[in-house]
Amino acid sequence: MTDSSSSSSRKRANNDMVDCERTSRGVWLVKVPRYLSEIWEKNEGSDVGRLVQLSEEDVKLISITPDEVSSVGTNPSINGSTSSAALSQARRDLRKVQDPSELKPITAKNNKNVSAPKEHSFKFRNLDECQPPNSDQYMKMKMNMIRKAKVPVSMAKQIDRAVVAFKPKAQHAENLKMDKTKKEVGARTIRGSREQVMDRIFEAFEKHQYYRLTDLQTIIQQPQGYLREILNDIAIYNTSPPHKSMWELKPEYRAYRSTAAAEDPMEED
Template sequence: MVVQRAECRPAVNESYMKLKKLQLEELKKPLRLSQQLEKAITTNYKPVSNHTYNVEYEKKKKEEGKRARAEKPKVLEMLFSAFEKHQYYNIKDLVEITKQPVIYLKEILREIGVYNPRGPHKSTWELKPEYRHYQEEENEEEKMV
């Protein structure tokens, strides 16, 4: 609720006029200026068609060649030795450990392993209970005690 009304006007003197003149000059200045350069700038970065790390990766991949399927018992041995170290593995890690094609590795894993689609160990594989050696050892220790 408005109770009282007041109007204010500046005292028109020399200092006020100088202030207004400076404000008008600032508004007249362009926001952007163009400059003429004396020499060309050579520090621009040009696009690279293939970066060095891509070239190194391709070279490494060619040296390795395509992954050849090893015999199933040998792959099973590698998988069991890996699962002795850790209970859960990502498919990428298993491919790196066994050096086998993903499709072939998934075929074998479906036989001996269980895929965890959700939960704390999401997108990982673990051995089926009948293939787990670490649980049997714990049970034997419990029986002895």
């Protein structure tokens, strides 16, 4: 238990430590053209240039020469030329910042739960500006970049024949399932004669006085619109409780009351 606790505390201590050995040294802020920054990002892990400080006032930015590229590896830039060629053509104007207010300190907040300070400030003492060269090759590269940016991502292309994305089927699975259900339950779309449908409606109402349209459709096996058309002539649709949204026969078509009285003659007495 002692070894594990000591190792865990050692790990926490290492994670919480912040290397502040070079805090007294000045930080260089390098401002480069966009195409040059993209070249540097594409050549991540490679040596794209060196900053040599000959004295406090004399600092030079040295790019990779074409001979050094063979050892590091040639990576294509935006317009197809090597990164070393673009770097060698860039003009570098290094100057010492005279006014300290020209470059403001950059503050980074630390939101992690560590014992390190929550804010770190870096003050830039020098500014390095890499300006693009005023040459025909640079202007051609910028024109190619502008043309490439104007090319639409999605373009219409004319083809000679239609593209078939799926194989056609004579019978789909949904249609086969529907046909099977119709054979088992019965074809509801086939209308019967009006007299036959009315007889089946009267037979249903002899068993129950009130029906919903869906229940009556299941019993008679007729289209819902056709069944509603017949019910409007011989039945009443209740819109109030206790039999709301249910159908019952009109008084002139009701026969279940007289039938019940005939079966029970004592009821008339």
